[in-house]
Structure formats: structure tokens, C-alpha cells
Amino acid sequence: MSPLIDIRNITKTYTDSLVPxxxxxxxxxAIESGEFIAIMGPSGSGKSTLLHILSFLDRQSTGTYxxxxxxxxxxxxxxxxxxxxxxxxxxxxxxxxxxRATVYDNVRLPLLxxxxxxxEWRQRAEEAIDAVGLAHRMRHDSSxxxxxxxxxxxxxxxxxxSPDVIFADEPTGNLDSKSGQVVMExxxxxxxxxxxxILITHETYTAExxxxxxxxxxxxxxxxxxxxxxxxxxxxxxx
Numbered sequence: 688m689s690p691l692i693d694i695r696n697i698t699k700t701y702t703d704s705l706v707p708x709x710x711x712x713x714x715x716x717a718i719e720s721g722e723f724i725a726i727m728g729p730s731g732s733g734k735s736t737l738l739h740i741l742s743f744l745d746r747q748s749t750g751t752y753x754x755x756x757x758x759x760x761x762x763x764x765x766x767x768x769x770x771x772x773x774x775x776x777x778x779x780x781x782x783x784x785x786x787r788a789t790v791y792d793n794v795r796l797p798l799l800x801x802x803x804x805x806x807e808w809r810q811r812a813e814e815a816i817d818a819v820g821l822a823h824r825m826r827h828d829s830s831x832x833x834x835x836x837x838x839x840x841x842x843x844x845x846x847x848x849s850p851d852v853i854f855a856d857e858p859t860g861n862l863d864s865k866s867g868q869v870v871m872e873x874x875x876x877x878x879x880x881x882x883x884x885i886l887i888t889h890e891t892y893t894a895e896x897x898x899x900x901x902x903x904x905x906x907x908x909x910x911x912x913x914x915x916x917x918x919x920x921x922x923x924x925x926x
Contacts, residue, residue: 689756690717691852691883692741697750699736710736711747712906718885720851723878725886725894728903735856737903738887742775742854743767772800776845778874780857782837784844786830790821793829794843801848815843819873835866842873852883859893871896 699711711733718724728734739745740752743759752759759767784793795812803811816825819839824832829840838858845853855874859867875896878884886897894900895914902909 689753691720691755692718693751693753693756694741694747695751697737697740697747697752699733699740699745700748709906711740713750714903714906714908715750716901716908716911718883720883721878721881722899723875723884723886723897725888725897725900726903727888727891727894727900728909729889731905732903733906734887734903736906738854738856738885741885742777743771772797773802773848774851776848776850776853778838778841778845778853778855778858780860782829782834782841782861784829784837784840787828789826789828790816790832790840790843791825793840794847797844797848803848811847811849812843815847816840818846819843833866834862835869838862838866838870839873842870842877846877846882850882852885853877854885854887856887857889858886859888859890867893 694717695715697711697714698709701708701710714733714737726734726737736745740747746759754762754770762770785796788796791812794815795808798808798811813822813825816822819842821836821839821843824836824840829837832840838861842858853874858870858874862870871893874884874886884897886893888894897914899911899913901911
């Protein structure tokens with residue numbers, strides 16, 4: 688069976704004032720469906736560039752990228768837009784919620800651009816909100832939430848279309864340690880439910896929730912190792 692994601696010798700070069708910057712230098716690895724991967728590295732290591740390429744926000748300069756055994760060069764722009772909306776969910780460090788919209792309206796937003804029947808929107812949104820423990824805050828504006836609650840609302844928005852892959856870009860970067868733990872336990876349980884998780888982080892404690900860690904340095908894959916003992920949650924999420 689082919690891996691979900693397979694990249695080979697991926698490079699990315701940006702040119703500013705005729706001076707080239709080599710953001711990625713021959714990255715090669717595969718990700719199987721259902722894996723929990725952490726991509727780590729310092730600022731400038733290429734991890735954010737890699738995330739943009741894996742999630743179809745950018746294209747590589749050279750190398751090959753196959754998603755579901757098919758080269759992305761074979762997908763049309765409409766195909767890629769459909770995959771991003773239906774197959775991928777996104778969680779960002781800055782939450783990216785609409786501040787004057789309720790939790791419910793924020794979570795429902797991706798459904799407006801999907802092919803999911805409108806009659807299912809309410810149930811899907813409410814189930815996603817309940818899954819992250821925010822049912823009691825459903826009708827509150829997102830601006831009234833704590834940082835941890837905002838990230839939980841962002842996760843609900845990411846899963847409302849039932850994606851196969853969730854990209855989490857520094858999801859605990861703006862949170863205190865307790866809120867960060869809750870968020871990571873939610874993400875870990877999504878993986879246990881079968882979601883493929885691709886986590887971008889520079890925090891060791893966050894990466895410990897993954898089952899495999901890819902370390903980037905200076906645009907290249909420095910190491911790619913399975914985690915010996917996977918961290919597991921031992922208490923309820925929302926106490």
C-alpha cells in the first residue's frame with residue numbers, strides 16, 4: 688500500500704533581489720496514513736516551508752511530491768482546493784478565529800465551502816464543538832474565550848469536515864503549559880481515532896506526543912526517528 692504522503696528530494700529556493708535563499712535542500716520521507724509526525728527545528732530550518740508544500744499552499748522548486756499515490760502535478764487547481772477543504776484540517780498558533788463571530792459560527796465556516804449538504808451543518812458543527820469540550824461556550828463570541836479555549840475552537844473548526852490529515856503549526860505556542868497539555872491530548876486522541884497528524888513545533892514536550900520525530904536543520908532533514916515510548920494522556924481533558 689502506498690504512503691499517504693511521499694516526498695523525494697524536495698527543494699525550495701526563493702529569490703529576493705537576485706539573491707537565492709535555499710529554504711529546503713533535498714527533503715525526502717514518507718508518511719503513512721494514521722501516523723502522528725512531529726517536524727522539529729529552529730527558526731530558519733525549513734519546517735514552515737515544508738508545511739506549506741505538504742499542505743498545497745506552495746510548490747516545490749524541484750523534487751517530487753505524491754499525495755495518495757498521485758503526483759501533485761497531476762492534480763488540477765480545483766482538485767487541490769477540494770483536497771485542502773475536505774481531506775485536510777489546519778490548526779495555527781494564532782488561532783485565526785473571527786473575533787466577533789460565535790464559536791459555532793467559526794466552526795461552521797468550512798462547511799460553507801464544502802460539498803456537505805446544508806442539512807448536516809448544524810449537527811456536524813455541534814459534534815465537533817462537543818468533541819473539544821466547548822459545548823458550554825458554543826454561543827459565545829470567540830473574543831471572549833481564553834487562549835486554550837480559542838485553540839480548542841480552532842481544532843473543532845479543523846475537524847468539522849472530517850479530514851484525513853490535520854496540520855498543526857505550533858498549536859501550543861501561545862498557550863500556558865496546562866492549556867497546551869489539553870490541546871495536545873485532544874490532538875493525540877484525534878490520531879487514536881485514525882487521523883494523520885503532522886505537527887510543526889520547536890518544543891520538545893509537544894513533540895513527545897508524536898510517534899515519530901523528523902528534525903530539520905538548515906533546510907535539510909537532519910534525522911527521522913520513531914519515538915521509543917509514546918506519551919499518553921492519563922486524565923480527562925476538561926477538568
